[in-house]
Structures are given as structure tokens and as C-alpha cells.
Amino acid sequence: MIPNLAVTVAGIQMRNPVMVASGTFGYGQEYADFVDINRLGAIVVKGITREPWKGNATPRIYETPSGMLNAIGLQNVGVRAFLSEKLPYLRQFDVPVIVNICGKTTQEYIDVVTMLEGSQGIAAVEVNISCPNIECGGMSFGTDPDLAHDLIQAVRQVTDLPLLVKLSPNVTDVRQIARAVENAGADGISAINTLLGMAVDIDKRRPVLANVTGGLSGPAIKPVALRVVYQVAQVVNIPIIGMGGIMSGRDAFEFLLAGASAVAVGTANFVRPDASLCVIDELRQLLQQQQVQDLHEVIGGLNLPEGKRLCDI
Amino acid sequence: MKRYDVDALILEHRRVAEDHYWMRLDSDAIGQNARPGQFIHLQVSSGTVPLLRRPLTVYRRSSGSFEVLYQVLGQGTRLLSNTKPGETLRVLGPLGNHFRVLEHIRTALVVGGGAGIASLMLLVEELIRREIPVIVLLGAQRASRLVAIEDLETLGVDMRVATDDGSRGHQGFVTELAEEVLRDGLSNRVVYGCGPTPMMQALSDITQRYGVSTQLALESYMGCALGVCLGCMVRIRRNGIIQHMRVCTEGPIFDAEEIVW
Numbered sequence: 001m002i003p004n005l006a007v008t009v010a011g012i013q014m015r016n017p018v019m020v021a022s023g024t025f026g027y028g029q030e031y032a033d034f035v036d037i038n039r040l041g042a043i044v045v046k047g048i049t050r051e052p053w054k055g056n057a058t059p060r061i062y063e064t065p066s067g068m069l070n071a072i073g074l075q076n077v078g079v080r081a082f083l084s085e086k087l088p089y090l091r092q093f094d095v096p097v098i099v100n101i102c103g104k105t106t107q108e109y110i111d112v113v114t115m116l117e118g119s120q121g122i123a124a125v126e127v128n129i130s131c132p133n134i135e136c137g138g139m140s141f142g143t144d145p146d147l148a149h150d151l152i153q154a155v156r157q158v159t160d161l162p163l164l165v166k167l168s169p170n171v172t173d174v175r176q177i178a179r180a181v182e183n184a185g186a187d188g189i190s191a192i193n194t195l196l197g198m199a200v201d202i203d204k205r206r207p208v209l210a211n212v213t214g215g216l217s218g219p220a221i222k223p224v225a226l227r228v229v230y231q232v233a234q235v236v237n238i239p240i241i242g243m244g245g246i247m248s249g250r251d252a253f254e255f256l257l258a259g260a261s262a263v264a265v266g267t268a269n270f271v272r273p274d275a276s277l278c279v280i281d282e283l284r285q286l287l288q289q290q291q292v293q294d295l296h297e298v299i300g301g302l303n304l305p306e307g308k309r310l311c312d313i
Numbered sequence: 314m315k316r317y318d319v320d321a322l323i324l325e326h327r328r329v330a331e332d333h334y335w336m337r338l339d340s341d342a343i344g345q346n347a348r349p350g351q352f353i354h355l356q357v358s359s360g361t362v363p364l365l366r367r368p369l370t371v372y373r374r375s376s377g378s379f380e381v382l383y384q385v386l387g388q389g390t391r392l393l394s395n396t397k398p399g400e401t402l403r404v405l406g407p408l409g410n411h412f413r414v415l416e417h418i419r420t421a422l423v424v425g426g427g428a429g430i431a432s433l434m435l436l437v438e439e440l441i442r443r444e445i446p447v448i449v450l451l452g453a454q455r456a457s458r459l460v461a462i463e464d465l466e467t468l469g470v471d472m473r474v475a476t477d478d479g480s481r482g483h484q485g486f487v488t489e490l491a492e493e494v495l496r497d498g499l500s501n502r503v504v505y506g507c508g509p510t511p512m513m514q515a516l517s518d519i520t521q522r523y524g525v526s527t528q529l530a531l532e533s534y535m536g537c538a539l540g541v542c543l544g545c546m547v548r549i550r551r552n553g554i555i556q557h558m559r560v561c562t563e564g565p566i567f568d569a570e571e572i573v574w
């Protein structure tokens with residue numbers, strides 16, 4: 001019996017729960033030699049802003065044990081070029097396209113969403129309120145419940161597209177932010193974005209990254225990501241897309257149990273271009289081994305130790 | 314051009330100089346398709362440390378296999394140096410742009426510093442095939458770290474060597490040899506170079522002074538190698554504007570005069 005992997009998350013119908021994470025799969029085309037895109041659950045494209053962004057100075061990436069730091073600075077082609085040059089390519093596939101967006105002000109977010117609104121072939125918008133790289137932008141929205149609430153409420157008013165909100169783990173209590181964006185009308189939550197980190201070069205006595213700090217991703221952050229997904233799942237009723245260090249079907253399974261309805265594969269795409277497909281195949285195998293007939297049987301299906309509840313974590 | 318991600322069997326692997334190794338891998342896809350200066354992205358660990366792959370240029374190729382020549386620098390290349398014939402490695406490639414050999418070129422000067430010669434060997438072979446006279450200049454810290462000498466000798470090219478300590482050839486920098494050659498002022502000459510950044514920068518200064526067109530193979534810390542992560546950018550001045558360009562896809566070969574060091 002082959003388990004049913006299909007799932008609908010925030011109105012996005014997916015043939016399986018495995019997406020590719022924003023910024024790690026470009027606009028799809030770059031990976032077409034390696035991945036049959038029609039097999040993916042969904043594609044989340046690189047973060048888009050109202051105007052093209054040039055990104056940060058170099059060095060922008062650095063490898064750390066089981067992970068990497070990046071301070072790309074959201075370099076992207078801007079929403080106009082995205083619509084005219086990137087989106088048409090993605091329309092040929094039978095896969096939901098989720099557009100990740102970012103901005104420095106509420107108005108910038110509103111403008112990007114307004115421009116996406118009328119276009120064919122967009123399944124949902126993922127609002128990045130958590131990018132740690134932009135001095136005055138993303139970070140502040142994602143770390144304050146009121147700012148996050150007001151931003152999502154403003155964006156909600158200008159679009160009927162499903163809204164996913166991507167949370168930053170760099171906060172004291174992620175549950176407050178999660179509740180705030182749910183109240184503001186979010187349809188789902190993506191968690192997590194990268195963890196703020198840093199690397200030091202002792203010979204030059206300088207930070208390795210030109211931006212000084214950067215976002216940590218990869219297997220190193222998986223325990224943190226699982227904890228965040230678990231915590232958020234306790235306090236919201238909207239679905240969660242779990243991500244952070246997923247390299248295998250087993251990792252994906254862990255996120256589903258912790259409360260995610262779907263997952264995204266990020267940095268693993270850099271290690272194996274076909275990582276997302278490997279995750280799908282292995283997840284299917286594991287579910288089959290455990291005689292699971294439908295994915296929904298395992299979502300949030302964690303058995304907690306006797307007496308352990310939310311207040312204990 | 315199509316790129317492949319394949320398991321490649323290690324056919325031969327040996328130390329060829331102090332801290333330098335040479336390896337031949339079984340792969341039709343890369344052996345047949347790699348062009349001069351193109352590279353592969355190699356998985357050096359089956360675990361998560363190091364997590365990312367390591368870029369290495371295709372040193373030579375044949376229909377069924379290809380070779381790499383590399384220097385042990387850190388953890389990744391150290392692990393790689395411990396792999397043995399019979400094991401397989403995941404290889405992504407061929408990647409990047411390639412050296413351009415234009416029709417009007419009369420003579421070529423190829424300048425390699427350290428393991429940089431690894432990026433230039435396929436080019437030297439192509440120049441010879443196209444009967445373009447070529448001089449190869451090879452630099453290293455000392456004689457024990459010189460690589461590719463025998464392979465170049467087999468090709469019968471005009472080769473000159475410089476070592477920092479004078480243990481072989483000219484004592485000094487390989488860029489000094491380059492300047493010596495350029496002084497004769499021949500026209501329709503092209504310079505190709507690869508090596509440590511300070512060497513390439515010095516080479517670029519010299520060749521621009523002599524007004525000689527120069528292509529350099531740049532290195533950079535690399536993530537995906539497919540143009541997605543935007544981590545490996547260098548600054549390039551093109552059409553009067555300075556822009557970030559990806560070493561992995563718009564490079565690794567750039568015109569020296571465009572590079573903003």
C-alpha cells in the first residue's frame with residue numbers, strides 16, 4: 001500500500017508535502033537539469049522586493065560545522081523582472097508557485113503584493129518578516145508582535161492570495177509572533193528562517209563575512225527548527241511549513257510529527273541538487289514501513305511524555 | 314549546456330608534489346563535455362562536515378574519464394586526499410564558462426601560480442591543437458611544490474619556471490617572467506592566468522600596462538555552484554557599471570580589465 005502524500009496547506013494543493021525553500025532553488029530553471037520540477041510539492045522562489053536589490057558586499061557565505069552562514073542581502077531582480085522573466089518559465093509546470101517577498105517598509109510589501117495579485121500562476125505569497133540581513137527592514141517586523149501584526153494585516157487587506165508568514169527564530173518567544181500573525185489574517189506559517197550567526201578569522205582578526213553577521217542554515221539548525229515548529233503548533237490553528245536543516249526523508253518526518261503539515265528543503269539543495277526528490281522518496285518509504293496510509297495520520301502526531309505540556313518547554 | 318550530477322568512480326589517485334594530489338575519475342558525461350577552464354563541484358564527505366561541495370577545475374579529460382589536480386588547503390581537500398581508487402565521489406559538472414581562444418590570436422602566454430595550473434591544462438592542450446604558439450610560465454613557492462611539469466614537458470611546450478626561493482628556475486615571482494616575455498611587444502598576443510589572488514592581481518596590472526588582453530580564472534568561496542545562492546560573487550566593471558557577478562556561472566573566467574580587485 002503506497003501512502004497518500006497529498007496535502008492541502010493554506011489552500012495550496014500539493015501532491016506531496018515537500019517544497020523547496022526560498023533562496024535555495026532560484027527560480028526553478030537553475031535546477032531543471034537535476035530535478036523533475038513536476039514532482040515537487042511546491043516551489044518557493046527567491047525573495048522578491050519592489051525594486052531590484054544589489055545585495056551585500058563579499059564575502060557573503062561561509063561554511064561552519066554542519067551548516068553555512070549567508071549574508072546575501074536579498075539580491076534579487078525585483079518584482080517587475082520576476083513577473084516578466086521568471087514567472088513565465090514556472091507556469092509550464094503543474095506545481096504551486098509560492099512567491100517569497102520582502103521589503104524595508106510596509107508600503108514596499110503592499111506594493112509587491114499588489115503587483116503579484118493580478119498575475120496568473122501564483123499559488124500563494126510567503127511574507128519574509130525575518131530576514132536577518134537587512135539593516136532596517138525584515139528584522140524589526142519579525143521580532144516584534146505588534147509590528148508583525150500590523151504588517152500582515154496591511155498585506156492581508158490588499159490580497160486574496162493565501163498568505164504564509166515566515167518567522168524568524170531570533171526572538172525570545174516565537175509563540176507571540178505566531179499568534180500575532182494568525183490574528184492578523186495569515187493563512188499559514190513557515191518556520192524557520194536562518195539563525196543569526198557570525199564567524200571570525202583569527203589571522204585577519206576580522207569577521208569573515210563582509211556583513212559581519214549572517215544567517216545560519218543547514219543541519220546545524222535542525223534541533224532549533226523542530227523546537228520552533230513544535231512550539232508554534234501548540235498555539236496556532238493555521239498550518240505550519242517546517243524547515244531548517246532538512247536533508248532526508250527522516251528529517252522531514254520529524255518535522256511532520258512536531259506539527260508541520262508540509263516541509264521545505266533549503267541548504268540541502270546545495271549539497272545535492274536533487275535533495276528534494278530524495279526527501280520525497282525516502283519519506284514515502286518511511287511512511288510505508290510504518291504502515292501509514294495517509295500523511296495526515298502523522299502530522300502533529302508526537303507522543304509526549306506523561307504530564308509534559310506546552311508550559312514545560 | 315547540460316550539466317550532470319553523477320557518482321564517479323576514482324580510477325587513480327596519487328600525491329604528485331608537497332601538498333598536491335592528482336586524481337582520475339570515471340565519467341563519460343564530464344570527460345566528454347568539459348571545456349578549458351570549466352570545473353566540477355565535488356562532494357568530499359558523505360556526512361555533514363564539511364557540508365558543502367568543493368570546486369575543482371577539470372585538469373585533463375578523455376572520452377571516459379577526467380582528471381583533477383589539487384592542493385590540500387583545509388578540511389575538505391584533506392578528506393579528499395584520503396580517498397582511494399575504487400571509491401566513488403558525487404560530481405556535479407561541467408560548470409561555469411570557459412577560456413576563449415579567438416581566431417586572430419598569434420601567440421598565447423599561459424601563467425599558472427601553484428595549483429592554478431590545474432585550471433589551464435585543457436587550455437594549453439587546445440592551443441597546441443590549434444597550432445597557436447604558447448609559452449607556459451609556472452610559479453611555486455619552491456621546487457617541491459611544482460606540479461604539472463612532466464605533463465607539460467610531454468606536450469613539448471616552451472615552459473619557464475619561477476620559485477620564490479630559487480630552488481628551481483628563476484628566483485622570484487612568476488609575474489616577473491611574464492613581464493619579461495611581454496616586453497618584446499609582439500601584437501595579437503593573449504594572456505591566460507590562474508593562481509593565488511595576489512598573483513592574478515599583479516599579472517593583471519602588468520598585462521594592462523602592456524595593453525595585452527587577459528583572461529583570468531577566479532576563485533571564490535562557493536555554495537551551490539549553480540547560480541542560485543549568490544554567494545560566490547565578484548565585482549565586475551562592465552559597460553561602465555560595477556556589478557556583482559557569479560563566479561560559478563558568469564565565471565570563473567573573466568577579462569582582467571573588468572575585474573574590480
Ligand SMILES: Cc1cc2nc3c(=O)[nH]c(=O)nc-3n(C[C@H](O)[C@H](O)[C@H](O)COP(=O)(O)OP(=O)(O)OC[C@H]3O[C@@H](n4cnc5c(N)ncnc54)[C@H](O)[C@@H]3O)c2cc1C
Pocket residue numbers: 352363367368369370371381382383384385386387388389390391428429431432531532533534535560565
Ligand atoms: C571555480 C574554482 C575552481 C577551482 N579549481 C581548483 C583546482 O583545480 N585545484 C585546486 O587545488 N583548487 C581549486 N580551487 C580552490 C579549491 O576549491 C579550494 O582550495 C578548496 O575548496 C578548499 O577547500 P578546503 O575544505 O580544503 O579548505 P577550507 O577549509 O574551505 O579552507 C581552507 C583555507 O582555504 C581558503 N579557501 C577556501 N576556499 C577557497 C577558494 N575557493 N579560494 C581561495 N581560498 C579558499 C579558506 O579561506 C581557508 O583559509 C578552485 C576554486 C574555484 C572557485
Ligand SMILES: Cc1cc2nc3c(=O)[nH]c(=O)nc-3n(C[C@H](O)[C@H](O)[C@H](O)COP(=O)(O)O)c2cc1C
Pocket residue numbers: 021022023024046047048070072074100128131166192193194216217218219221243244245246264265266267268542543
Ligand atoms: C543562500 C540562502 C538564501 C536564502 N534566501 C532567502 C530568501 O530570499 N527569503 C527567505 O525567506 N529565506 C531565505 N533563506 C532561508 C531559507 O529559505 C530557509 O528558511 C533556511 O535556510 C532554513 O532551511 P535550511 O536549513 O534547510 O536551509 C535563504 C537561505 C540561504 C541558505
